[in-house]
Amino acid sequence: MENLTFVQNVLIFIALNAAALLSLNIKKFGKYISFGLSFIAAVTFFSMLYSRDVFTLGDLFTLDGNKVFLLKLVSLLNILMILINGYSSLEKVKSTLLVSYMFLGGVFLLGANELITFYVALETIALVGYALVATSNQEFSREAAVKYLVQGSIVSAIFLLGAAFYLGATGGLTLIGATVVNQELYAIAIGIFILTACFKLGAFPFHAWIADVYSNVSLGNLATNFFISKIIIGYKFITLLQLLLLECDPHFVNILVRIVQVIAVASAFYGNIMAVVQGQFKRIIAYSSVAHTGYMLMMICMTPDESYEKQLISYLVIYSLTATGVILILNQFAQLNKNKDGRDILTSGFYRNKGLAIMLSVFVLSLGGIPLTAGFAMKYMLFTNFFKEGFNLETTSIFISSVIGLAYYIRFVSDLFTENTDKMKLPVIKTRFSESLVHVIILLSIFTFGIAPSLFLGLK
Amino acid sequence: MDQLFLIKFLIPLLWAIGFTFAPKQNEKAIKLYALIGAFVCLAYSVKMYFDLPNPGLLTELFKFNMPLFFNMTYTFAMDGLSALLLILNSFLLLMVVIATWDIKTDKLRLYYFLIFALVWAVSGSLLATSLYGFYIFWEAMLIPLFILVGVFGGENRRYASFKFFMMTAAGSILMLASMCYMSAMAYKLNGSYDLTYDVIKSLNLHYDGFWSPQSLIFWAFSIAFFLKVPVFPFHSWLPDAHVEAPTAGSILLAGILLKLGIYGFLRFVIPFYPQAVDAYRDIVLYLGAIGVIYGALTAWVQKDIKKLVAFSSISHMGYIVMGVFSQNSFAVKGAIFQMVAHGISTPGLFIGVHYLYTRRHTKKLDQFGGIAKVMPRFAILFFLITAGSMAVPMTCGFVGEFMITAGVYEINKIVAILAATGIILSPIYLLKMYHLTALGEITHEENKSLKDLSLLEATPMIVLSVLTILLGLYPKIVTTMYEGTINFFTHSGL
Numbered sequence: 037m038e039n040l041t042f043v044q045n046v047l048i049f050i051a052l053n054a055a056a057l058l059s060l061n062i063k064k065f066g067k068y069i070s071f072g073l074s075f076i077a078a079v080t081f082f083s084m085l086y087s088r089d090v091f092t093l094g095d096l097f098t099l100d101g102n103k104v105f106l107l108k109l110v111s112l113l114n115i116l117m118i119l120i121n122g123y124s125s126l127e128k129v130k131s132t133l134l135v136s137y138m139f140l141g142g143v144f145l146l147g148a149n150e151l152i153t154f155y156v157a158l159e160t161i162a163l164v165g166y167a168l169v170a171t172s173n174q175e176f177s178r179e180a181a182v183k184y185l186v187q188g189s190i191v192s193a194i195f196l197l198g199a200a201f202y203l204g205a206t207g208g209l210t211l212i213g214a215t216v217v218n219q220e221l222y223a224i225a226i227g228i229f230i231l232t233a234c235f236k237l238g239a240f241p242f243h244a245w246i247a248d249v250y251s252n253v254s255l256g257n258l259a260t261n262f263f264i265s266k267i268i269i270g271y272k273f274i275t276l277l278q279l280l281l282l283e284c285d286p287h288f289v290n291i292l293v294r295i296v297q298v299i300a301v302a303s304a305f306y307g308n309i310m311a312v313v314q315g316q317f318k319r320i321i322a323y324s325s326v327a328h329t330g331y332m333l334m335m336i337c338m339t340p341d342e343s344y345e346k347q348l349i350s351y352l353v354i355y356s357l358t359a360t361g362v363i364l365i366l367n368q369f370a371q372l373n374k375n376k377d378g379r380d381i382l383t384s385g386f387y388r389n390k391g392l393a394i395m396l397s398v399f400v401l402s403l404g405g406i407p408l409t410a411g412f413a414m415k416y417m418l419f420t421n422f423f424k425e426g427f428n429l430e431t432t433s434i435f436i437s438s439v440i441g442l443a444y445y446i447r448f449v450s451d452l453f454t455e456n457t458d459k460m461k462l463p464v465i466k467t468r469f470s471e472s473l474v475h476v477i478i479l480l481s482i483f484t485f486g487i488a489p490s491l492f493l494g495l496k
Numbered sequence: 497m498d499q500l501f502l503i504k505f506l507i508p509l510l511w512a513i514g515f516t517f518a519p520k521q522n523e524k525a526i527k528l529y530a531l532i533g534a535f536v537c538l539a540y541s542v543k544m545y546f547d548l549p550n551p552g553l554l555t556e557l558f559k560f561n562m563p564l565f566f567n568m569t570y571t572f573a574m575d576g577l578s579a580l581l582l583i584l585n586s587f588l589l590l591m592v593v594i595a596t597w598d599i600k601t602d603k604l605r606l607y608y609f610l611i612f613a614l615v616w617a618v619s620g621s622l623l624a625t626s627l628y629g630f631y632i633f634w635e636a637m638l639i640p641l642f643i644l645v646g647v648f649g650g651e652n653r654r655y656a657s658f659k660f661f662m663m664t665a666a667g668s669i670l671m672l673a674s675m676c677y678m679s680a681m682a683y684k685l686n687g688s689y690d691l692t693y694d695v696i697k698s699l700n701l702h703y704d705g706f707w708s709p710q711s712l713i714f715w716a717f718s719i720a721f722f723l724k725v726p727v728f729p730f731h732s733w734l735p736d737a738h739v740e741a742p743t744a745g746s747i748l749l750a751g752i753l754l755k756l757g758i759y760g761f762l763r764f765v766i767p768f769y770p771q772a773v774d775a776y777r778d779i780v781l782y783l784g785a786i787g788v789i790y791g792a793l794t795a796w797v798q799k800d801i802k803k804l805v806a807f808s809s810i811s812h813m814g815y816i817v818m819g820v821f822s823q824n825s826f827a828v829k830g831a832i833f834q835m836v837a838h839g840i841s842t843p844g845l846f847i848g849v850h851y852l853y854t855r856r857h858t859k860k861l862d863q864f865g866g867i868a869k870v871m872p873r874f875a876i877l878f879f880l881i882t883a884g885s886m887a888v889p890m891t892c893g894f895v896g897e898f899m900i901t902a903g904v905y906e907i908n909k910i911v912a913i914l915a916a917t918g919i920i921l922s923p924i925y926l927l928k929m930y931h932l933t934a935l936g937e938i939t940h941e942e943n944k945s946l947k948d949l950s951l952l953e954a955t956p957m958i959v960l961s962v963l964t965i966l967l968g969l970y971p972k973i974v975t976t977m978y979e980g981t982i983n984f985f986t987h988s989g990l
Contacts, residue, residue, distance in 0.1 A: 405672075413565070421680070423676050435669055487562075
């Protein structure tokens with residue numbers, strides 16, 4: 037009965053979104069109906085998550101504990117994004133629909149217990165990702181989508197190869213409780229999974245797609261990418277790899293952990309350095325996400341632990357939420373500057389909308405790790421744990437790289453407060469209620485988490 | 497524990513928030529509100545000192561546990577040293593408000609908001625005795641000053657504010673890395689991430705060469721504080737920041753913010769890393785001595801008055817660093833005194849430069865000359881403050897520099913001799929500055945019609961001049977405040 041309810045809900049979610057897709061053909065009210073149906077689907081799914089603590093589908097799929105908690109958060113963010121996208125244009129409603137399917141892929145990825153479900157869910161997210169880029173109406177959107185598709189397909193093929201090695205090493209595709217009979221094959225499989233994680237999360241040197249994709253996707257779609265693909269893929273890969281490494285021979289573990297650490301440190305430096313020299317905001321965000329992926333990857337090297345898992349969730353959610361906030365406000369500034377993405381769009385921003393400018397400043401300072409913000413609490417917690425695990429050199433290196441990161445974050449603030457009479461003549465930026473609501477929610481989250489992180493982490 | 501501490505402590509911040517509600521058009525009301533706020537801050541700082549039962553000991557004022565922030569404890573405590581700097585902080589706020597009374601800007605509320613927020617953050621740093629609390633306020637200082645310089649500064653304000661922020665933030669990151677490391681150690685030891693005084697002491701980090709934890713943490717903290725002081729070769733942000741900062745920024749920067757680097761050494765480095773302090777003492781002493789000479793020689797060749805005063809700060813701060821690291825109680829006492837002396841004379845010089853700039857709209861030395869003939873009041877007051885800065889006997893500057901040099905001589909004679917050259921060099925560049933501005937004939941037509949200081953304008957310079965002489969004649973007013981704390985800052989008992 038329990039399983040049936042979950043299946044029913046998933047089917048209802050799919051049906052409502054399919055109906056939303058079809059209703060786009062209705063001439064006058066199509067987009068309104070479509071928006072309404074997607075919204076109802078998202079709310080229904082969100083309320084289903086509160087009905088019980090565990091959701092299962094045979095051996096294929098289990099959602100429990102932290103995964104349900106994470107899904108509740110992502111589901112809530114999904115609803116917020118639907119509200120932000122609104123029904124003002126057909127493109128936005130279409131994006132909302134695509135995001136709904138990406139969300140569904142995320143649900144299955146999160147609960148996947150064996151490699152085929154994992155693969156299918158991962159590909160669902162990726163396919164929707166390609167579509168989101170391709171339909172972004174930017175000058176080079178299609179080119180970026182093709183690049184992303186080609187590179188993504190190669191990595192998918194490599195992932196399947198890893199699955200084959202895994203099958204050879206364990207005699208099955210289940211991810212939980214597998215018995216390793218061939219350590220060499222098992223280590224190769226984990227190595228390939230690490231490579232896939234690096235590509236999907238955009239770590240150096242597997243980041244080639246990220247700058248092109250980010251700079252050719254609309255800002256709304258970019259925000260979506262953060263809260264679904266980054267959070268869920270990041271969480272799943274990191275926790276999975278932590279578990280898989282437990283079964284691996286210590287000799288191979290040492291090699292694999294060393295590789296991950298090198299990639300993590302290199303990503304942190306490369307991402308931060310490249311972000312400093314960018315002139316477009318989307319590219320700054322792209323490279324800053326490469327740097328943050330570096331911080332994230334370090335967590336693969338840690339011993340699995342309940343509190344670490346909560347910290348990982350918090351890190352992913354807070355980082356994605358803050359980055360989403362930055363992107364949404366940048367979007368508002370870009371709209372007043374004919375959708376340009378140059379650095380000058382923020383000049384004199386403070387004198388055109390004080391609230392937005394202050395919020396954007398807080399968001400970027402949080403990403404930079406200034407005290408009392410969530411970014412600082414996360415940084416403090418993560419890096420203290422890295423030291424606790426004995427990664428002294430790697431952690432110090434990442435710390436040093438984060439100084440470079442501060443350089444481009446503070447440039448945002450500097451631009452906002454710089455006076456430019458031409459820019460100040462531009463009209464005042466107006467904010468819709470739904471946008472303001474989201475900004476305030478993000479702001480409150482940043483400060484609440486910054487001041488009381490243990491509330492979410494259960495740490496003492 | 498002081499039950500009303502939190503209210504007293506939050507006064508500058510609450511006052512700052514009050515500016516956002518002030519009527520935009522009524523400039524006089526805003527300025528008056530700022531003036532009252534500055535008086536209130538000064539009054540509560542003085543009262544807090546007199547309420548201290550024993551200035552020689554750290555008295556806990558407020559303590560609260562943050563179960564929701566990794567179960568950390570925030571402790572606010574005060575001794576004679578923090579009281580002295582707290583009073584200096586509030587006193588400089590008052591000087592800023594009076595000296596920049598004539599400020600003309602359409603962003604007056606933002607201007608005062610930033611100044612009061614900055615002063616509040618400084619107060620927090622001075623009173624926090626848990627490392628985490630100290631770090632929060634240390635970082636909080638950066639934002640208002642960054643915006644103050646970036647919005648109200650000169651032509652190259654963006655560059656200067658960016659450079660200042662990045663360099664000091666780089667130091668802060670090193671401090672944060674050390675804190676994370678110590679937190680991890682503390683967790684292994686006590687099962688808590690807390691970094692209070694007692695916890696840091698109990699960590700007992702071992703020292704056996706450069707790569708040992710105590711040594712690395714010592715350098716991480718030291719670089720953060722060197723950047724703030726700033727000590728040669730970490731000083732490059734200071735001249736730019738001073739030249740581009742508005743007068744309020746320059747006064748607070750030179751008067752109190754630079755001292756926080758020294759305060760950080762006294763509070764969080766010297767008591768906890770004794771072997772590292774001993775091992776690297778000579779390196780720091782030489783850096784201080786180089787700073788004294790480098791700052792003085794560079795000040796000598798400056799053509800911009802503000803830049804000259806900025807480089808003189810590097811020279812004077814070099815003395816203070818030497819005094820603190822000599823670990824000789826006489827020199828440490830002198831160093832703390834010199835912090836106050838510098839906090840009086842350099843803001844005084846910046847106020848003088850501000851008055852010259854508001855009249856002539858230039859800070860170039862060759863644009864002045866003979867000012868004493870048209871601005872006698874200014875010339876007398878500016879001379880007294882300059883005398884204090886060049887350490888003329890019977891002024892406050894002399895007392896501090898003499899004590900430091902004498903104390904350092906006992907520890908390292910070469911460093912003391914090198915530093916003594918600074919005593920010769922400072923009159924050269926400061927007298928050159930005074931000569932080129934105030935003395936001689938008036939060579940520029942525009943200078944003939946300059947107005948002398950009004951009573952309001954003269955007030956801060958009079959107060960600072962009086963203090964320069966008073967502390968030079970009777971330094972005990974200040975030294976009694978922190979005398980009892982000296983043992984705490986001289987671990988080796990020299």
